[in-house]
Amino acid sequence: MSETREFLTAFLRRPTTMGAVAPSSERLATVLASVVPTAGSPVVVELGPGTGAVSAVIAERLPPGARHLAVELDADLVAYLRRTRPELEVVHGDARELGKVLVEQGVDRVDAVICGLPWALFDDATQAEILAEISRAIGTTGAFTTFAYLHGMALGAARRFRSTLRGVFEEVLVSATVWRNVPPAFVYVCRRPRA
Numbered sequence: 001m002s003e004t005r006e007f008l009t010a011f012l013r014r015p016t017t018m019g020a021v022a023p024s025s026e027r028l029a030t031v032l033a034s035v036v037p038t039a040g041s042p043v044v045v046e047l048g049p050g051t052g053a054v055s056a057v058i059a060e061r062l063p064p065g066a067r068h069l070a071v072e073l074d075a076d077l078v079a080y081l082r083r084t085r086p087e088l089e090v091v092h093g094d095a096r097e098l099g100k101v102l103v104e105q106g107v108d109r110v111d112a113v114i115c116g117l118p119w120a121l122f123d124d125a126t127q128a129e130i131l132a133e134i135s136r137a138i139g140t141t142g143a144f145t146t147f148a149y150l151h152g153m154a155l156g157a158a159r160r161f162r163s164t165l166r167g168v169f170e171e172v173l174v175s176a177t178v179w180r181n182v183p184p185a186f187v188y189v190c191r192r193p194r195a
């Protein structure tokens with residue numbers, strides 16, 4: 001099955017955890033992956049990899065010896081990723097339990113968290129819970145990127161999420177709009193969780 005068809009099938013199966021009908025474009029994935037270190041032996045964690053559109057771009061940047069973990073909730077997508085992207089360390093798990101996942105995988109340092117989670121589908125408490133896990137994972141030296149759809153900014157929930165990010169991280173940068181994505185989107189680049 002093609003990647004787009006696999007994604008759409010997953011959306012029809014679980015619309016409330018997918019939050020999108022198509023995978024991210026290569027252009028959006030490139031902006032999301034811009035914080036991935038290209039030297040040394042970095043550890044990168046992807047949350048909600050879906051069919052792996054962003055994973056592919058991350059993998060292209062990573063130097064030999066890096067670790068690339070991908071934490072996905074949907075069992076069918078986990079099976080798809082294991083079949084199509086054997087280089088990826090795919091974990092069938094929940095972003096809400098990121099700390100536990102990292103301990104189980106023997107990871108004690110994370111350089112970047114690249115996140116494709118459907119924030120708009122999460123309530124405030126779940127957003128806060130996952131952001132706390134991400135903050136603990138990246139510490140003071142790592143970076144975290146995630147995306148939002150442009151049309152969502154007309155809604156209060158998306159504006160609230162932006163202000164939540166600014167409450168959690170000292171630095172929150174907003175990328176230019178990526179028009180070559182369906183629908184158009186932009187990326188948040190976050191660093192230095194507040195104490």
Ligand SMILES: C[S@@+](CC[C@H](N)C(=O)[O-])C[C@H]1O[C@@H](n2cnc3c(N)ncnc32)[C@H](O)[C@@H]1O
Nearest residue numbers: 018020023024048049050072073074094095116
């Ligand atoms: C909008 S899709 C993004 C897929 C991919 N990153 C992309 O950009 O094409 C959201 C993904 O997050 C996954 N997901 C949703 N809630 C999750 C959670 N709590 N933990 C891990 N993955 C989750 C969904 O199963 C889905 O694969």
